[in-house]
Amino acid sequence: xxxxxxxxxxxxxxxxxxxxxxxILLSKETFFNANRFYLIGSFIASLIIPLINIKxxxxxxxxxxxxxxxxxxxxxxxxxxxxxxxxNNSINLLKTxxxxxxxxxxxxxxxxxxxxxxxxxxxxxxQIEFHENIKIYRIQNSNEAFSFLNLIFIGQNNTEITTVxxxxxxxKNKWHSVDLxxxxxxxxxxxxxxxxxxxxxxxxEVHEYEADAIAVKKNAATYYKSIINQVFQVExxxxxxxxxxxxxxxxxxxxxxxxxxxKAMLLKYGIVIxxxxxxxxxxxxxxxxxxxxxxxxxxxxxxEISFSEVDEVPRFLxxxxxxxxxxxxxxxxxxxxxxxxxxxxxxxxxxxxxxxQVSIQFIIDKEGNIKDIVTHGPVNGELLEKxxxxxxxxxxxxxxxxxxxxxxxxKYGLPLTFKLQDK
Numbered sequence: 428x429x430x431x432x433x434x435x436x437x438x439x440x441x442x443x444x445x446x447x448x449x450x451i452l453l454s455k456e457t458f459f460n461a462n463r464f465y466l467i468g469s470f471i472a473s474l475i476i477p478l479i480n481i482k483x484x485x486x487x488x489x490x491x492x493x494x495x496x497x498x499x500x501x502x503x504x505x506x507x508x509x510x511x512x513x514x515n516n517s518i519n520l521l522k523t524x525x526x527x528x529x530x531x532x533x534x535x536x537x538x539x540x541x542x543x544x545x546x547x548x549x550x551x552x553x554q555i556e557f558h559e560n561i562k563i564y565r566i567q568n569s570n571e572a573f574s575f576l577n578l579i580f581i582g583q584n585n586t587e588i589t590t591v592x593x594x595x596x597x598x599k600n601k602w603h604s605v606d607l608x609x610x611x612x613x614x615x616x617x618x619x620x621x622x623x624x625x626x627x628x629x630x631x632e633v634h635e636y637e638a639d640a641i642a643v644k645k646n647a648a649t650y651y652k653s654i655i656n657q658v659f660q661v662e663x664x665x666x667x668x669x670x671x672x673x674x675x676x677x678x679x680x681x682x683x684x685x686x687x688x689x690k691a692m693l694l695k696y697g698i699v700i701x702x703x704x705x706x707x708x709x710x711x712x713x714x715x716x717x718x719x720x721x722x723x724x725x726x727x728x729x730x731e732i733s734f735s736e737v738d739e740v741p742r743f744l745x746x747x748x749x750x751x752x753x754x755x756x757x758x759x760x761x762x763x764x765x766x767x768x769x770x771x772x773x774x775x776x777x778x779x780x781x782x783x784q785v786s787i788q789f790i791i792d793k794e795g796n797i798k799d800i801v802t803h804g805p806v807n808g809e810l811l812e813k814x815x816x817x818x819x820x821x822x823x824x825x826x827x828x829x830x831x832x833x834x835x836x837x838k839y840g841l842p843l844t845f846k847l848q849d850k
Contacts, residue, residue: 428525435617437477437710442622445469448702449629452695456688459637461696466630467606470613472703479711528619535615542611549580558588561596574598576605590642597638606630636682643683739829741791741837747826762841769818772845776810782847783808785815788840795825811845818843 449469453462553564561579569582574595581591598604610627617623739751746757776782783805790799800819802812827834 428521428528432524434477435620438473438617439620439622441473441476441706441710442470442620442626444706445473445702446622446625446629448698452698454629455685456692456695457636457640457682457685458688458693458696459633459640461693462633463603463606463630463637465696465699466626466633467609468699469702470610470626472706476703476706477710479707481707481711531618532615535618539611539615546575546578550578553580554583558592561592563588563592574604576602576608593642594638597641598634601634601637603630603634603638606634632678635679639679639683737828737830737835737837738832741795741828741839742826743823744826765822766818766843769821771814772847773810773814776808776814776845777847779807780847781805781807781810782845783811784842784844785811786840786842787815787819788838789819790836790838791825791827792836793827793834795827797822797825808845814845815843 445465446469449462449465453465456462549566550564553566556563556565564578564580566580566582568584570584571580571582572585572591572595573580577599579592579595579599581588581595585591607627607630610623610630614620614623614627740754740758742749742754742758743761745761746754749757773781785802785804785808788801789797792798797819800816802815804812804815828837829835
């Protein structure tokens with residue numbers, strides 16, 4: 428669930444970047460088809476970019492395969508472990524978030540099903556007519572006019588059938604409702620993302636502008652009259668293209684009277700390139716790799732392998748008989764137990780109110796011994812680093828890791844947080 432939330436936050440960041448660029452540079456242009464593909468393309472890009480993995484060189488990378496240990500706290504000067512409590516609180520919070528998400532998802536998917544059902548009712552309660560060899564559904568006692576996929580609905584109270592039909596044919600032929608339906612599905616999955624409503628609104632605007640620009644060529648005077656004089660009684664399904672969309676009437680009339688954008692303005696769409704580059708730079712997954720430093724060369728000479736590469740991770744003696752799938756979980760649990768049992772907050776550090784996180788890295792060699800302990804802590808955190816090294820040095824001899832049937836040296840790292848807390 429955490430990964431899903433982080434992924435969604437990245438998509439929101441990308442969408443915000445593209446929408447700002449659209450609003451500032453492109454929304455006033457009459458390149459409606461280009462604007463449509465910009466909006467759809469940027470939405471799809473926002474879903475893909477966070478999944479891209481990019482290797483990045485980090486010469487300062489020293490801790491590999493970090494195990495996220497919870498905080499160790501000192502309460503009233505006595506040793507205490509809040510590891511399990513913190514873990515339980517995190518689990519409870521995660522369950523709460525998951526429950527809220529599921530409730531929202533169920534509500535929105537129910538709403539989507541309801542909207543589809545209402546369209547099905549329109550189909551069942553309409554009379555089929557053919558106008559200029561085009562099949563339309565005539566809704567009884569209604570002023571509605573909208574299209575969905577390849578279906579066109581026009582209320583029986585509409586008198587300007589030819590004008591309305593020309594407009595809705597554009598929606599049908601260009602499959603505009605597919606764009607809106609795609610956004611409707613996305614709104615169901617990512618219901619907590621407010622930008623999806625904005626995307627859908629902007630796409631609906633572009634669709635109407637594009638349909639107006641084509642339909643008005645037939646008879647401009649009649650078309651303007653049809654837009655202005657109708658009684659607007661339209662049920663909004665969000666993913667249908669409505670002819671009589673009251674909130675868009677003024678914008679549509681303004682856009683109809685607007686002069687066509689000059690072709691030179693197409694250069695504005697070049698904003699896509701820097702927008703994509705910035706999005707990839709900020710929101711893609713970065714895989715950090717160390718440079719070919721002396722430290723890395725030394726690691727190769729020592730035949731050190733990272734946790735993620737070995738066939739069998741090292742084990743505490745208590746984990747000897749557990750399955751391969753549970754070995755890592757058992758290792759982490761025993762590591763937590765060891766730290767809890769042996770942890771003592773340095774008295775001098777407590778007096779001086781020194782606290783912070785210490786990153787620890789060490790080698791578990793071919794015999795299962797702990798060696799080459801390296802620590803990196805906060806400023807003035809020497810006492811904390813010393814305690815961290817002491818705790819790790821007390822680790823018992825482990826069952827060594829195996830790779831391709833041979834025991835190997837393995838590098839392991841974890842952050843240990845020292846925190847003082849008043850009663």
